[in-house]
Amino acid sequence: MIALRPSLAAEAGRHAALMAGAIVMLAPFVWMLSLSLRAPDDIFTQELHLVPRKWDAVRNYLAAFEKVPLLRYLLNGVVVTATILVLQIAVAVPAAYALAKLRFAGSKVLFSLVLFGLLIPAHVPAIPHYIMLSKVGLLNSYAGLVMPSVISVFGIFWIRQFFLTVPDDLVHAARLDGMSEFGIVWRIMLPTAVPALTAFGILSVVVHWNDYFWPLLIVTSPDMAMPALGTVYLRNTEAGIDYGPLMAGVVVITAPLVLFFLAAQRRFIEGMTLSGIK
Amino acid sequence: MTLAAIAGTPGAENIARKTPARTEALAAYGLVAPATILLLGILVLPTVATVVLSFTDWQFGAASLNWVGADNYGALLGDEVFRKSLTNTLLYVSMVVPASVVLGLVVALLIEAGTGLRAFYRAAFFLPVTATLIAMATVWEIMLHPSIGFINLVFDAAGLGKHNWLKDPALALPTLAAIGVWQMLGLNMILFLAGLKSIPRDLHEAASIDGADGWWSRFTTVTWPMLGPSTLFVLIISSIRSFQVFDTVAVLTEGGPNKATEVLLYTMYQEGFGFFRAGYGAAITVVFLTFVLLLTLLKVRLAERRVHYS
Numbered sequence: 001m002i003a004l005r006p007s008l009a010a011e012a013g014r015h016a017a018l019m020a021g022a023i024v025m026l027a028p029f030v031w032m033l034s035l036s037l038r039a040p041d042d043i044f045t046q047e048l049h050l051v052p053r054k055w056d057a058v059r060n061y062l063a064a065f066e067k068v069p070l071l072r073y074l075l076n077g078v079v080v081t082a083t084i085l086v087l088q089i090a091v092a093v094p095a096a097y098a099l100a101k102l103r104f105a106g107s108k109v110l111f112s113l114v115l116f117g118l119l120i121p122a123h124v125p126a127i128p129h130y131i132m133l134s135k136v137g138l139l140n141s142y143a144g145l146v147m148p149s150v151i152s153v154f155g156i157f158w159i160r161q162f163f164l165t166v167p168d169d170l171v172h173a174a175r176l177d178g179m180s181e182f183g184i185v186w187r188i189m190l191p192t193a194v195p196a197l198t199a200f201g202i203l204s205v206v207v208h209w210n211d212y213f214w215p216l217l218i219v220t221s222p223d224m225a226m227p228a229l230g231t232v233y234l235r236n237t238e239a240g241i242d243y244g245p246l247m248a249g250v251v252v253i254t255a256p257l258v259l260f261f262l263a264a265q266r267r268f269i270e271g272m273t274l275s276g277i278k
Numbered sequence: 279m280t281l282a283a284i285a286g287t288p289g290a291e292n293i294a295r296k297t298p299a300r301t302e303a304l305a306a307y308g309l310v311a312p313a314t315i316l317l318l319g320i321l322v323l324p325t326v327a328t329v330v331l332s333f334t335d336w337q338f339g340a341a342s343l344n345w346v347g348a349d350n351y352g353a354l355l356g357d358e359v360f361r362k363s364l365t366n367t368l369l370y371v372s373m374v375v376p377a378s379v380v381l382g383l384v385v386a387l388l389i390e391a392g393t394g395l396r397a398f399y400r401a402a403f404f405l406p407v408t409a410t411l412i413a414m415a416t417v418w419e420i421m422l423h424p425s426i427g428f429i430n431l432v433f434d435a436a437g438l439g440k441h442n443w444l445k446d447p448a449l450a451l452p453t454l455a456a457i458g459v460w461q462m463l464g465l466n467m468i469l470f471l472a473g474l475k476s477i478p479r480d481l482h483e484a485a486s487i488d489g490a491d492g493w494w495s496r497f498t499t500v501t502w503p504m505l506g507p508s509t510l511f512v513l514i515i516s517s518i519r520s521f522q523v524f525d526t527v528a529v530l531t532e533g534g535p536n537k538a539t540e541v542l543l544y545t546m547y548q549e550g551f552g553f554f555r556a557g558y559g560a561a562i563t564v565v566f567l568t569f570v571l572l573l574t575l576l577k578v579r580l581a582e583r584r585v586h587y588s
Contacts, residue, residue, distance in 0.1 A: 014392050021385060022402035025460065029405065031428050032417045048431045095313030103299065104306035110314060117321050119574045121522060123543055124567050125324030127331060127550055127560055151316040181305035210410045212525045217551055228412035232529060235416050243420050250413045261408045265401055272407055273468050
């Protein structure tokens, strides 16, 4: 590899280019933080500076929490994304196990159906979903927010692919020990699938935490908003140019996923990369 | 679940009584039942219902609906807004895809070219993929503010003047596309990094023995041909994702100014949920689906042939 070692000049060029790019990528995050700390007249200025000259962080953050129920949005986000994830796993793991390890008539048809499901973007069944939910009076509810995502065909597909790599002997041994198929799914297969489930879990949480389209359609009262929709509610309270509280609110909304990402980068990138396969 | 429990009851006499294959199948049906029911009820039937609705004149809340054949589709053809919306979507895709793919590749190559600060760069470029797009869109809106926006301050300082990025019909769509590139670049970068990792090292060594010394000749003889499948995959994924542009339009421009940023999903949202014309909205959804389906079918073909992540 000695022949491939870059020269000092090349290395400097590499850093210059990447650093410039990284600055552009990070600029909105830095700017958001900077504005969230400033007083109004320090925001409404023609001068470019990053470190606030006139601090007003406490007012901004308090105002953000006063204008809209930010904590409630975060709570909604946690409740809805967690419920979705638990249900997706509860539905997908047994099906994935059956598709990977059991022989039964119709398994090919079911798997084709799963593959067909992979082709459909979430926006496509939205109108019928809306109609179904309005018929049963579940618009503007947690159940309504969760319903379209209860099944993840991608989850079934992904976990099945993983189960294919688990040796059959493991299953046979469990059967010889007298374990039921149900027991095999949850006590043998589930623990082996933790890496696959972690990646899937991160993908699922990010997608639903960040989702705007579906909450926009069915949420009608301010306290039922998910984080993304809540940001828009906060933005709508802001008629003038007092951006401090708005930016403070945006910091609060984006912080959970961004911090989580910084803490668990590798897992996070694996999980999000799955959204490429989907 | 009960089926599974019964079929899987432990005990030798139980297995001896039924044939093993039958027990296995019964257990399987129990295990796949919830997924099958939900798959049909939540995904398949509603998708079919969308297609059926697109051939009706149904409006939300209306007591009756009429079969109108392909009238909705005929109306779409003559609909100025829809045509604009389809053109804008294709324009948006044609701006975001090449830029985010090329930049993603360049960044991946640059990161792989050295050893310093790899983790930092990877994280910096990937961060926008994970951040809530709607929230970041409001930050972009302030950065693009005509007088006090960060971008205008930079442009002004560079002598390029200030622009009203989101209100100027000529600039609005390219501005949204730039935000789209900012958001998508990191994912493409990671997919390319995965592709680069899968290229065997000895190939590079073999190429340099064969006289490909320069970086460029190694790139053209080894890296680029070996990245072919990844590139195609990244192209299709970016196309599908950018086809679904909605968030930035809904928050920043609402399709304006003067329909300059009207895109398919936003038109569908407005027709279906703003004007309650469910049938018409469904027809737009079907057009949207057709485009995405063509792209996805291509992708599934490729995904089956290669690409493994774990």
